[in-house]
Amino acid sequence: MNKSTNFSGQPIIKQLLKLLSSDIIAQTAKDHNSDRYYKRFKTYDHLVTMLYATLSGVSSLRELSTILLACEGRIGHLNLKYFPKRSTLSDANKNRDSAVFASIYYALYGKYASFLSDSSPLSLPIKHLKIVDSTTISLFSDILKGVGRNPINGKKKGGIKMHTMINALEDVPCLIRFTNAAKHDHTFLKELNLEKGSFIVFDKAYNDYLQYLQWNRDDIYFVTRQKNNATYTTIEEFDLCHSTSDAVLKDERIRVQKNDQTIDLRRIAYWDSEKEKVYEFISNHFELQPDKIADIYKRRWQIETMFKRLKQNFPLKYFLGDNQNAIEIQIWCGLIIQLLMLVIQRRTTRRWAYSNMVSMIRFHLMTYIDLFKFLENPEKKWKQLTTKPPDKQLSLF
Numbered sequence: 001m002n003k004s005t006n007f008s009g010q011p012i013i014k015q016l017l018k019l020l021s022s023d024i025i026a027q028t029a030k031d032h033n034s035d036r037y038y039k040r041f042k043t044y045d046h047l048v049t050m051l052y053a054t055l056s057g058v059s060s061l062r063e064l065s066t067i068l069l070a071c072e073g074r075i076g077h078l079n080l081k082y083f084p085k086r087s088t089l090s091d092a093n094k095n096r097d098s099a100v101f102a103s104i105y106y107a108l109y110g111k112y113a114s115f116l117s118d119s120s121p122l123s124l125p126i127k128h129l130k131i132v133d134s135t136t137i138s139l140f141s142d143i144l145k146g147v148g149r150n151p152i153n154g155k156k157k158g159g160i161k162m163h164t165m166i167n168a169l170e171d172v173p174c175l176i177r178f179t180n181a182a183k184h185d186h187t188f189l190k191e192l193n194l195e196k197g198s199f200i201v202f203d204k205a206y207n208d209y210l211q212y213l214q215w216n217r218d219d220i221y222f223v224t225r226q227k228n229n230a231t232y233t234t235i236e237e238f239d240l241c242h243s244t245s246d247a248v249l250k251d252e253r254i255r256v257q258k259n260d261q262t263i264d265l266r267r268i269a270y271w272d273s274e275k276e277k278v279y280e281f282i283s284n285h286f287e288l289q290p291d292k293i294a295d296i297y298k299r300r301w302q303i304e305t306m307f308k309r310l311k312q313n314f315p316l317k318y319f320l321g322d323n324q325n326a327i328e329i330q331i332w333c334g335l336i337i338q339l340l341m342l343v344i345q346r347r348t349t350r351r352w353a354y355s356n357m358v359s360m361i362r363f364h365l366m367t368y369i370d371l372f373k374f375l376e377n378p379e380k381k382w383k384q385l386t387t388k389p390p391d392k393q394l395s396l397f
Contacts, residue, residue, distance in 0.1 A: 012364050012366075015370075021107075028104050032100045048080060053333070062086050074366055090321065125296050129201065131302060132192070133300070137162065163188040165192060166303055173306075177191060185206050186207060201222065203300065212263055216264075223282075232255060234254055235252075238252060244289060247273065251268050254266075267282050268281045270294045279297075309338065341354065
């Protein structure tokens with residue numbers, strides 16, 4: 001019988017948990033005093049249980065507790081001493097503050113951010129580019145207020161809006177805020193703590209001229225699209241040099257009046273041949289080439305890809321609680337797993353599609369496979385079996 005060359009003395013879930021720093025979890029629990037009213041179900045137990053739920057894709061607390069009961073003999077690999085019951089999980093999701101999980105995420109982000117940045121395969125048009133956008137997760141309106149008018153027939157759905165900023169090279173959120181879906185996007189810009197010289201790109205839903213004026217004073221640069229109903233005055237039209245792309249139709253300085261204050265901005269009209277549409281970009285940076293401004297805005301799609309990656313691989317349609325705190329805990333756990341999976345993907349020299357890698361890990365959480373050895377060369381054993389010369393047969397004569 002052939003032995004697996006990828007065998008490990010620890011299941012995959014144990015190898016994943018090694019990427020979590022026990023010091024970070026212990027310090028976070030101490031800072032938030034999150035173990036004060038819990039005799040057995042500590043912060044670490046809660047975190048590991050919810051991470052297992054996120055990875056395995058369970059749809060209810062009862063299903064989660066049943067699966068953990070079936071892992072008898074292997075629960076030690078999770079460093080759990082007790083099987084959490086459904087009522088214990090429900091109470092913890094309701095009462096333990098989601099800020100605890102947020103702190104753990106930011107601590108892990110601080111630990112792996114430089115590695116993710118250094119190992120990024122992307123080449124950006126400008127250094128230290130940050131991208132801002134939001135995504136809405138549908139809920140019942142009893143939990144969080146929905147956006148828009150009430151429908152004539154049927155009940156309006158509510159939602160939680162996740163406002164996010166990512167560093168383009170890291171490709172994971174560096175700042176997250178939760179609001180109800182009815183709250184306007186531009187309020188998130190006031191919470192950004194940007195350094196001097198930062199460059200940020202976002203959609204026109206975040207349009208806020210007074211914030212642009214403040215950024216002009218702080219030497220913070222941005223690129224976004226101009227709203228269709230924008231009112232402005234053209235001050236100066238710049239000449240287009242011969243090296244500028246033919247897709248750039250116009251490059252000009254405009255002036256916007258807002259609350260008795262004037263703001264000078266740069267407006268660029270750009271023709272997209274694929275969509276056969278003219279895009280109008282505005283920025284407060286006047287030195288970059290106009291086609292580079294358009295290229296910077298194209299990078300905004302990266303955050304949409306990040307949202308898609310999160311929602312497809314760690315679906316947020318079955319929630320393990322009916323209150324906002326429980327929902328936020330589940331989202332934070334999804335973000336933690338997404339971060340760890342990206343670290344694993346970039347540590348391997350072999351190129352793996354993110355979804356394929358997550359699927360393999362999901363179905364083999366309790367399998368004793370050396371994760372990184374398998375990811376580096378998954379076909380190794382198969383090649384040995386197919387290229388092995390046939391055994392020499394004994395001859396009777």
